[in-house]
Amino acid sequence: MKGRKKWLITFFLILIFLSCGKKENKGNNGENGSNIGQTEDQMVTFKDKSIERIISDFEINSKKNKIDIDKFENLKYENQNFYMAEIISKADSNYTILYQGIDIKGLVLKVGVVNNSDLVIIEDMVVNLIEVSDKRITEDEARVLYAGLLSDIKENKLSNSIKYKNGITYAIQIERTGILIFSAQ
Structure with a gap:
């Protein structure tokens, strides 16, 4: 149990680290406004949706992509709010939703240890998050x-990110311990 607590604390600290300093300029309210009055078709990115909708999307997409996940649990750590679901199909892996108030700040996939035999399932889990x-x-x-x-990761850096055409920054980080973290913010 002690090791699990250490693992969770380490994971949350990494999440906090990833979310620090990545505040976006919201622009005018007409462009990015809240999701009030938007139809389902207009709510395309996770930033426009409610937490409940994102959890539902994860459950639906995961089933479609044959990724078994547990139910999302609400966690609070150092004034940060998270929803986390363990990925049953890959040990020591989970999806996490970072939120503040009603705003979703990021989606994260953490894979405990990456082995060559797991590369296909890891790609499926990343595709699911995207x-x-x-x-x-x-x-x-x-x-x-x-x-x-992945192809742009440098040997001495072990991380990479891109701001995609939808305005979301996708990032990958590979720890020296073999942990892979993929995020969308």
Whole structure:
């Protein structure tokens, strides 16, 4: 149990680190406004949706992509709010939704240890997160985005990010311990 607490604390600290300093300029309210009055078709990125809708999208997409996940649990750590679901199909892996108030700040996939035999399932988990982050992104486009991020990682850096055409920053970080973190913010 002690190791699990350490793991959760480390994970949340990494999440906080990833979310620090990535505040976006919201522009005018007409462009990015709240989701009040928007139809389902207009709510395409995770930033426009409610937490409940994102959780539902994860459950639906995960089932479609054959990724078994637990129910999302609400967690609070150091004044930060999270919803986290363990990924049953890959040990020591989970999806996390970082939110503040009613605004979703980011989506994160954490994979405990990456092995060569797991690369296909990890790609599927990343594609799943990308599809949840923006419903306009097709599976093929998500795979190309992920492959592009991976191919541009430098040996001495082990991380990469891109601000995509939808305004979402997708980032990948590989820890020296073998942990992979993929995020959308």
